[in-house]
Amino acid sequence: MDATRLKYxxxxxxxxxxxxxxxxxxxSPAALSKAIKLLEHEIGVPLxxxxxxxxxxxxxxxELARRASPxxxxxxxxxxxxxxxxxxxxxxRIGSFEVFTTYFVGVLAKEFLxxxxxxxxxxxxxxxxxxxxxxxVDLGITYVPIPSQHLDFLKVTxxxxxxxxxxxQFAGVSFEKIPFxxxxxxxxxxxxxxxxxxxWPEDKVPRFVRYRVDMMETxxxxxxxxxxxxxxxxxxxxxxxxxxxxxxxxxxxxLPPKLSDNKHAVYLIKRKTDLESSTARxxxxxxxxxxxxxx
Numbered sequence: 001m002d003a004t005r006l007k008y009x010x011x012x013x014x015x016x017x018x019x020x021x022x023x024x025x026x027x028s029p030a031a032l033s034k035a036i037k038l039l040e041h042e043i044g045v046p047l048x049x050x051x052x053x054x055x056x057x058x059x060x061x062x063e064l065a066r067r068a069s070p071x072x073x074x075x076x077x078x079x080x081x082x083x084x085x086x087x088x089x090x091x092x093r094i095g096s097f098e099v100f101t102t103y104f105v106g107v108l109a110k111e112f113l114x115x116x117x118x119x120x121x122x123x124x125x126x127x128x129x130x131x132x133x134x135x136x137v138d139l140g141i142t143y144v145p146i147p148s149q150h151l152d153f154l155k156v157t158x159x160x161x162x163x164x165x166x167x168x169q170f171a172g173v174s175f176e177k178i179p180f181x182x183x184x185x186x187x188x189x190x191x192x193x194x195x196x197x198x199x200w201p202e203d204k205v206p207r208f209v210r211y212r213v214d215m216m217e218t219x220x221x222x223x224x225x226x227x228x229x230x231x232x233x234x235x236x237x238x239x240x241x242x243x244x245x246x247x248x249x250x251x252x253x254x255l256p257p258k259l260s261d262n263k264h265a266v267y268l269i270k271r272k273t274d275l276e277s278s279t280a281r282x283x284x285x286x287x288x289x290x291x292x293x294x295x
Contacts, residue, residue: 003075005039006068008032009047013065017054091117092279095128095137097197098216099159103236104141104290112286113279124197125187132271139280140269141287143199144187153267156284159291161199161262164237165229167251175256179210181219181228198231205258224248235291266291 012021012032022032040047047061057065092113094105101120109118121137125144131137133150145153170178183197198216200207211228213219220240222228232250241249255262268284270276 001042002039003072005035005042007072008035009039009061010065010068010072012036012048012055013057013061016056091119092139093119093121093137094139094141094283095121095123095131096141097122097124097128099143099233099236100141102217103239104287107239107290108283108286112282116279124185129269132269135271138270138274139283141266141283142269143264143266144197145267145269150272152270152272154270154284155265156268157266157288157291159264159266160234161231161264162234162237163229163253163255164232164250165223165253166226167249169226170229170253176208178208178253179228180207181211181213181222181230182207182209183216183219184212184214199264200231201259205256220250223250229253233291 008021008025008027011025012018015021015024018029018032018036022029025032027035036048043060043064045060046058047064048055049058050056094101096104101122105118105120109116119137121131123131123137123140125142126146128137128140128142129146129148129151132140133148143159147153165178182200185197187197196202211219211222213222216230216232216236219228219230220232223230224244234252237250237252266287268280268287270280
């Protein structure tokens, strides 16, 4: 069904007059009448019938006008939306958890993707992979990958973790008695034995857990108040200490001897069907620069 002829017909239906409709459409009455007849031939039923000096809708014409109006409105709206999409930059959609969404994104936006629109989703492992598969985000950042046959996990750098607390707060306290603030959200489906979002190997080095929190920033506040220690990314603490007063800066504590590996591989996740983009390369570069482990 020709959309232009359908629009002509609904205009006639609204005005009740071929002449009035032709003036609104900037057509001659003869051209408009011909278009309506072609539409009637296409549909196979009469749509208009003469009524005095004007026209009136047949029953089928009335039904067509009723159902066609919202369709034409949707077509107009679609055209407007597509034009708006061309005029507005599509945001880069990134999914990750707080380690990267809170501290990394600010540096990314300022130093690597200045003036580029971003859509950042707070997603834990598992949710992140599903969001990528469902096209809700386009790139993910993680150090706790959950395998998926539809996704590529590109190792881009290594992130160094450390044990941190308020300066001098637990000096002389044996490790077994240090109160920890740890992630409340368990990790499920990871190929490693990691159970928490901070990547602490609970099977090798049990901790005295006093606080379980959803947000890393909550754990850091407990550390700032001298109430707990936390296992945190070094780059996060470095960024934190740059912007907080000396009184609340966090200090590294000795790691327990059994914690031999405090580095995690950082992965950029993309769909296998997507080509590697310049945005992905910039994101990978930003991660390598910011998360570079100390020598």
